[in-house]
Amino acid sequence: MAPTGPRNQAPSSRRAPGVGKTQRGGIAKRRAGGPVRVDRDGDLDMDGPAGANGKKPANHPAANGSARAKKPATASTRAPKPTTKTQQIINKVITSGDSNISSRISNGMAASSRPNRGARQINAPNSMTLKVEGLKSSRAVNNEGGGLKELLTFLERKAQTVGKITRPVRIKKSHVNGDFVYITASKEDAEEILKLNNFSWAGTTLSISETSESIPAAGQAAMSSDALEIKEQLRNILSLRYDVETKFLNLSTLGEDPGLQSMGFFSSETGPDKMVKMFRALMAICDGIFKTPKDRREQVVSVSLAGNNIDDVLQIMALSDTFPELVNLDLSRNQFKDLKGLQKWRHRLRNIQTLLLNENPIEITNPTYKVELMSWFPKLQNLSGSQVRTPEQVAAEEAASRPTPIPQNGPDFRDIGGIGEGFIKEFMRMYDIDRHALAAKYYDDQSTFSVSVNNRAPHPPDVQPPTWSAYIKFSRNHAMITHQRYQRLFTGTNLIQGIWQKLPPTSHPDLATQIDKYMIDCHPISGLADLTGREPNGASGMIITIHGEFDDQDPDTMKTAKRSFSRTLILGPGVPDRNPIRVISDMLTLKAYNPLQPVQSLQPSDQEVQKQQMVLELSKQTGMTPEYSKLCLEGVHWNFEQALVAFNEKKAQLPSDAFAMPLA
Structure with a gap:
């Protein structure tokens, strides 16, 4: 309707x-x-x-x-x-x-x-726009397409003939706007077309002139x-x-x-x-x-x-x-x-x-x-x-x-015999100075490595995101990178050494003096594959997650950049006659630099704990809901005795929903 x-x-x-x-x-x-x-x-x-x-x-x-x-x-x-x-x-x-x-x-x-x-741009470099009048009054206007094709063909053919030139004349663009046809051609061709001004075509006389006025796009005619x-x-x-x-x-x-x-x-x-x-x-x-x-x-x-x-x-x-x-x-x-x-x-x-x-x-x-x-x-x-x-x-x-947001409780480091601490200290140092030796010591034919670029991660507004050209073709983040999908899960010592050689050199902050630049979690896990076959229920190991930052240098441009990273490593027992610790899985995620935020303690203060206990006690003695008990205590500046007096004075005025259950 x-x-x-x-x-x-x-x-x-x-x-x-x-x-x-x-x-x-x-x-x-x-x-x-x-x-x-x-x-x-x-x-x-x-x-x-x-x-x-x-x-x-x-x-x-x-x-x-x-x-x-x-x-x-x-x-x-x-x-x-x-x-x-x-x-x-x-x-x-x-x-x-x-x-x-x-x-x-x-x-x-x-x-x-x-x-x-x-509006379209007029007379761009090396081009000229002309305004042609006469199409609407010609006999060709009743043709299919309004006669525009016939007019353009005439202008190109006739301009070449009148100018006595051997090269073809070409009209690049054409646009009908009301009674006019706007055409764009190179300056040389446009000058030849201008010679056709006052020529007869299809029963009408054409008027052709150069124009510098704004031309509305299609659908925007006056x-x-x-x-x-x-x-x-x-x-x-x-x-x-x-x-x-x-x-x-x-x-x-x-x-x-x-x-x-x-x-x-x-x-x-x-x-x-x-x-x-x-x-x-x-x-x-x-x-x-x-x-x-x-x-x-x-x-x-x-x-x-x-x-x-x-x-x-x-x-x-x-x-x-x-x-x-x-x-x-x-x-x-x-x-x-x-x-x-x-x-x-x-x-x-x-x-x-x-x-x-x-x-x-x-x-x-x-x-x-x-x-x-x-x-x-x-x-x-x-x-x-x-x-x-x-x-x-x-x-x-x-x-x-x-x-x-998921609350951040700070690092949780549950090490066993100092194995995790010793591994991390050696790993971060060797990754910066000798990756080949690091891979040979801790990785084997069953180890896997992958790198993922998160190019949409949040970052401070004053931080310019770096380029990712040195990493992008190896990135395993298919949600962000959808073109040219190469092999992106590298298995075995040789392949891992090869990809590490292609990644830019890095410099991580020193763990001993700049521990505030890192957040590290370490937890024991079980059920890992046992390559020796001695543990039918799986071997025990560790999972280590490291959040931090590093500086790198693009090998092609030699430009340096600061990036944030997260790295998850799963450690298990090594095979006999080799290093007792092996890296089963190594996953590296890169993103624009965003400094680690100071960890806020989620534990309530002693004063907050005392207030919570007062709310519960007042609710117990008065039958009020915790919400109303808190309002009552806030009204008397958390004086419990005055809160009881205020309750007894205003009990009759309180709504029914102020009580956890109806009053007798």
């Missing part, structure tokens, strides 16, 4: 949406009475006075419901019959036209559609006079329905708007599709008035669509595209009969705080609709005049929805 013309009924007054008293219904539009203020570009002046007398309107979605709305008065309850001229203009603009506004009306282009690209007239009329209608002081756009009862009636939008032949296009045209005008997302967010806080006979938000989907951060919305006195009509906004308008659906059939057919809408709109506080959340509840739910 769509907005309809006025009905034979008395106008009604309704309260505006807000956060105060129960409010219902539509919202009055700003009174007209003075000239429409526009800026230098002809756009609506949103910084001008709110109305003809400069006063704040009587009602607004955030006005606490203190004012009454009035429907715009009309001279007659019957829609005026549109003139023939106006009807022709509307039909022409809606059904055809190259302008942005008219194409959005006719094609139903939503406000969120990708905008057309800007507006026709008809489209400009429609645009200006819609702009004037919106100017009367917008209040700059309250940031309120009143689009209620559009079917009774005299301006839209006189334009013929509500004639007897009006269909729902045409109504939808009319609303999209209004949103297209809003896009032109409020040019940036910031303007739309800050200058339009509340919108009323009351009394428009709408039964599905699909008919007004452009509203959520143009004003996605709307705060207050009035949909009262429409025809929404179930949640299906609102379903398409389930993941939109996430900032809505006030939503009015009063006097819609859904109030009777689905009385529990409020519960579902609360889950759709997380910031909703006022629904059809009833408070469904408090600002504090909204803030708490928003905080609870944010992911909680």
Whole structure:
């Protein structure tokens, strides 16, 4: 369904949406009475006075419901019959036209559609752009493609003949814009084409000249006079329905708007599709008035669509595209009969705080609709005049929805006989100075090594991420690196020595003097494969995880960079006649440098422990919930005796939910 013309009924007054008293219904539009203020570009002046007398309107979605709305008065309850001229203009603009506004009306282009690209560059180096007039008046205009191909072929062939040159003349680009064809060619070819000025072709005389004016891209041709007239009329209608002081756009009862009636939008032949296009045209005008997302967010806080006979938000989907951060919305006195009509906004308008659906059939057919809408709109506080959340509840739910970081408890080092400590000290030193010997000592034919580049890891804003060219082709992070997948799990001493030789040389901080640059965990594990076969249940070993930083030098560019790393090593018993410790698995992860943060102790202080015990004791003695017990103690500055006195004084005034169980 769509907005309809006025009905034979008395106008009604309704309260505006807000956060105060129960409010219902539509919202009055700003009174007209003075000239429409526009800026230098002809756009609506949103910084001008709110109305003809400069006063704040009587009602607004955030006005606490203190004012009454009035429907715009009309001279007659019957829609005026549109003139023939106006009807022709509307039909022409809606059904055809190259302008942005008219194409959005006719094609139903939503406000969120990708905008057309800007003007093309004119006369780039070694090229020239020419403007050719005559195609539209030629006999070839009725050919397939509008005759453009025939015109370009003529210009290329004739220019070569007239110039008496042996090389071919080529037109690089062509673009039809209104009555003109814009062509781009090299300067040499363009000079030959200019010689064809005033030549006859296909029954017309061609006019060719060089141009330096901006050329609109396809779909951005200059507006026709008809489209400009429609645009200006819609702009004037919106100017009367917008209040700059309250940031309120009143689009209620559009079917009774005299301006839209006189334009013929509500004639007897009006269909729902045409109504939808009319609303999209209004949103297209809003896009032109409020040019940036910031303007739309800050200058339009509340919108009323009351009394428009709408039964599905699909008919007004452009509203959520143009004003996605709307705060207050009035949909009262429409025809929404179930949640299906609102379903398409389930993941939109996430900032809505006030939503009015009063006097819609859904109030009777689905009385529990409020519960579902609360889950759709997380910031909703006022629904059809009833408070469904408090600002504090909204803030708490928003905080609870944010992911909680894994707490960092500091290093956990559970070594056995100093094996882990000795290995780490030797490993970090040898990796910097002699990787070949390190691999030969601790790695065997079953050992594996991999390196993974995390090029999207967070880092301080003042840290410039380094390049990864020396590591990227060996990276095993297929979620980040998807091109040229080589062998990236290296098994055996020889392959590991080979890849280590290709990786940049490194310099790690000294473990003995700069232990604060590292965070190291060490844990014993069991069930590892036993190469000797002596342990049927698996051998015991260790897993060591090292987080830290190092400096490296790109072997090709000789540039140095600081990086953060995480390295996980699994150690197991060595095979007989070799080193008693072997590296079973070695996984190295690299990321942009991000200093290790000081570990915060998660253990509560003695004072916090004492407060927790006082809360539990007060709850035990009074029967109050821990939350109310804490509030009571905070009110007396954590004086337990005074908290008991305060409880006994105000016990009768406490709500029932203050107690863990009902009082006897």
